[in-house]
Amino acid sequence: MKKLLFSVLLLSGAAAMAQETMTQDGPRDRDVIPYNQWSIDVGAGVHKPVRPLAGGYFTNTPSFAQGDLGVRYMVNDKFGFNLDLGYNRFEGDDDSAPFKSHAYRVSLEGVVNAGTFLGFREWTDRFNFLVHAGAGVTAMSYKEPLDIDDRDEMLNFTVGVTPQLRLSDRVTFFGDLSIFGHVRQDRTFDGTAAQNLRGFDGFLVNASVGFSFALGGNEVHADWYNGSVQSQLNDLDSRVSTLETEVANDTDYTLPGYLDQNALDSKYAMKGSNATGTNGTDGSGLIKQLINEGYVNVYFEFNSTKPTNYSLSSINFLAKYMNENPSASANLTGYADELGTSDYNQTLSERRAKMVYDILVATGVDASRLTHQGQGEDASVEKSSDPARQLVRRVKFQVN
Structure with missing residues (x-):
């Protein structure tokens, strides 16, 4: 797990450093870039663990208690990277046997400013949407009904869409729908049963709303740059x-x-x-x-x-x-x-x-x-x- 986490963080840092020194596609001096490239994205909302769950265990559809923190860097007004930290808390609903478990994840994603490709800037500077996909690691801990000392460590792969509503030059309201596939998820989300499936043996859906805060000295963020x-x-x-x-x-x-x-x-x-x-x-x-x-x-x-x-x-x-x-x-x-x-x-x-x-x-x-x-x-x-x-x-x- 530590090796996987270190690899993700190393890849994130290398990607950012590579963009700092890139000279073929644009000037090296950051001061002449006419838009802000960094942002902090904070979101929270609901989720649904689709599988695996043991017999007799259910969650509400959807369930509350999930959130994420993203540090995003846009290489230009079309493409970027996002380092995402996320948390999910899973609990049984009224018809389920009681259980509690927690998941923590870190992932590195590529981000595409889809609104730029679709010509949104030609008719609006208020609405936009991003598409993101990437991979990382997830650690699951089980508290009830089994208190398991060892965490279930797995790979996660994600894809999602993020509609945006611009509130000001610095603040954007967003919604996000992300789908996660887990590889090497050894136990069910409730923790009571072992898994022997191969490939994508875990499946989770997150839906969030939140705010994106642009960082930098320019007037506009790359998400909204219009030439x-x-x-x-x-x-x-x-x-x-x-x-x-x-x-x-x-x-x-x-x-x-x-x-x-x-x-x-x-x-x-x-x-x-x-x-x-x-x-x-x-x-x-x-x-x-x-x-x-x-x-x-x-x-x-x-x-x-x-x-x-x-x-x-x-x-x-x-x-x-x-x-x-x-x-x-x-x-x-x-x-x-x-x-x-x-x-x-x-x-x-x-x-x-x-x-x-x-x-x-x-x-x-x-x-x-x-x-x-x-x-x-x-x-x-x-x-x-x-x-x-x-x-x-x-x-x-x-x-x-």
Whole structure:
């Protein structure tokens, strides 16, 4: 048993170390990886020992008292490894002869992010599912009706599926259904009878719910990675194209005031980069004035660092200005509303500014021309008003 356990742990460590030094499929510097690779998965739930059980011994269907702790490392956004520690407690139901036994397991599993292969990221960033399979060792101890000193030591093989619901950038709620096959299980789950079967002589089903906690300094875990900034830019191009088509085909279509270029042209008399407005300022200066006075902002939903769809045009607005004015620089300042703690909102405002900064750099704006910061909470609006709080969850621009 000790040799088997040592082998599993050694294999787990070797797999992680091998991925640390891998250079052919990606950069070696972990800091440039745009997603978190480590997570802690904690789950508990019900189980059903299907076989073997001696005559007269039964369990509830399903029975409570099983849990597991997983330490997971994703090599990339598609594949990973999981070191799983598990516990099961087996007891007879009301119609069974009484018995109690306990099982402890450790296993190393390969994990596949099935949602990535099935295109989940193209339509949702809330739902996903993983597939896992692996092998390890299990030790069974029997307490009632026989108190057996020696543990029944066996190999376990497992396969399972794990649906996921993303609650935040750091926390994911999951369900899991896993099937275990035991090799060399010498006694029944109740411990009262010896087994002489060959091959998979034990069969167990676990169903769990729990939480996965992402570890690392990046915004998103590999489970939810979606091509980073480039994916958002592709989405921006698609949405802008759709918007242009709708405007061209629908004469009644009205853009929000700050996005309606006709309205801006009319108000500021801007017909080109060299045009002059009603106050005599050239067109480039009016655009700068428009940006600095807060007519162009990037807005966010509650507790989110992803810009709202309509705000992507604001990022595009600034990107075009920066590209047409190569000597200009810009500062990006993020804000949060008053809900939540001040420390959390300070971090959230910084992450929002950093997200907009990353998108602008990906459009071709030189990073040296951009700075970003977070100012935490904006308390200038009524805290009880949802629409008002929406206005302060933003990143604003200041161009120089």
